[in-house]
Amino acid sequence: MRHGFLQFSLFLATASILLDIYVYNGFKPLLNKWSKTARLTLLYIYFGINIGVAVALLLSLTNAGKPPGMTVMHQWLLSIFITLLVTKVIFALVLLFNDAYRLIVALTTKKEDKINGEGFLPQRRKLVSKAAITAAAIPFASFWYAMLKGKYDYKVHKHTLYFDDLPEAFDGFTITQVSDIHSGSFDNAAAVQRGIDLANAQKSDLFVFTGDLVNNVSSEIEPYIHRFKQLKAPYGQFSILGNHDYGDYVQWPNDEAKKANLMKLHQHHRAMGFRLMLDENIKLEKNGQAISLIGVQNWGRGFIQVGNLDNALKGVNTNDFKILLSHDPTHWEEIVRYHPAHVHLTLSGHTHGAQFGVETDKFRWSPVKYRYLDWAGLMVEKGRHLYVNRGFGFLAFSGRLGIWPEITVLELKKGKPA
Incomplete structure (x- = not known):
């Protein structure tokens, strides 16, 4: 000790x-x-x-x-x-x-x-x-x-986002986002299945997962692979790593064991049908037009910083419409919003909204606000959008109060709000 x-x-x-x-x-x-x-x-x-x-x-x-x-x-x-x-x-x-x-x-x-x-x-x-x-x-x-009850009381948050330069073919394109599954914390498989069914029921064009599949070790997700494998979208399922996925919060017998754990986690992403993005990008094409989906490894203030946005942007044209998956919202706060490349929409998680707080139509508070500038929901600055998902799972405290587990549905629209 x-x-x-x-x-x-x-x-x-x-x-x-x-x-x-x-x-x-x-x-x-x-x-x-x-x-x-x-x-x-x-x-x-x-x-x-x-x-x-x-x-x-x-x-x-x-x-x-x-x-x-x-x-x-x-x-x-x-x-x-x-x-x-x-x-x-x-x-x-x-x-x-x-x-x-x-x-x-x-x-x-x-x-x-x-x-x-x-x-x-x-x-x-x-x-x-x-x-x-x-x-x-x-x-x-x-x-x-x-x-x-609260930790499995899944809520769907729907938002419509407007962009002048969105390709016309993607007008009305929908994205379902889930983040921070933290499978090692689950204690009710039937309740988890309800959340997965709710996410699938949104019938979005694209599904994205923005990191923290596990708490510490790759084996945590194994009892749930067949469940999360059910998540499907016409334009695919894409994922990134969060700070907990690297195994940094436990003491491994050696570096080889830690690396093997991470490689096993990569395999589990593939087994679930998720395309794990490691500082890379892919074009999503529709009716002859395309948008760029970009995924970075974790980069967070006070956490592991291995994600490289410049590497992830290689091959992306300046005028492309860009959607970035980045686990920690401080990456957007410190790098993405100031980057020469205009990233239209960044999707993050990480904060969990502290799993505790108050949210009403007119008032929102959580103790996590004293740590993060953007801790839940939508933030827009000079045409650059950030959405922070409140998390699907939970960690340490086995509960949620006021900040319920979230499934995000975003609809992209061309033009300006009516």
Whole structure:
């Protein structure tokens, strides 16, 4: 076990126990009429669950740095730990505000005016404990919904994009995009199949996948190859690699094993009927006209940077209509939108929208906005379009809340919006 991980584990364990003690004491006003046996039983159950989950998680993560990395079990333990932690923090915040008020009252109340039976601080009222439980129940229920249902609640996002220089033959051309499958996280094959069926039901002209087929190792996708092989489009199925596909987040026994894993993943793309694009381009022809589809390897700020747009553009004419597949939207932010070649549309993923947030017609927020300029949906700058898919799968936290898994359908139109 690495020294840094040990230090973090000890800090997390200490903080968690202190939080548990504080929270449990917040229940006490509601337990006055309980028998001593009942109170002890609740105490054992409460600390048994919280400490048990924390210990199981920390023990399981000691081996998560080697292939196959974090398994479904690891992610469920982490998700339950996060759910309990956030629930306890919300509960504790309500108590903290009340304790601050109690302290102010204690400091401003004369000794002779104190109510009999109270010590330095006024007694905590049952109403406060009930309010804390009510407040904590909201994240507790929401996170369980996210884990049990939200992560497979696929949504279709449809957009019509207008371009003056789109070849007439491609007016009305449709693209279905899926990104960030993260097959190593799946725990419900039937639910995954519903998502695949929904993508196929869009009957688009072209299907594209924009990276992160797996979490760490190529074998994760093997139980699902026959399912994703069902995705078909008249103009083909094309894919690229994402940062997780290179196997960088686990420690391999040697470089040869890591390279073999990546080559196996290339084979799996072919087995699914996906044309994997590695810094290259292809022309899609229709009625004597063509557009250029370009695919790059991963290039991301703070992540692996092996994609080369210049190499991918070789042979593409200046006036060609260009669609680029690039996993990380920071590639568009830092390179594509400033590149001499005018790339009309870039399709990305990577962010997952943090798998948590709020999206309405008038308001959109996710904590991932503090990391990425463009984290979900459409961005247009000087005629260059970027679309960031929210992801088909999930990673680490085995759930989605507010930012649901996405299937994107884009229709290309010639001209300007009416």
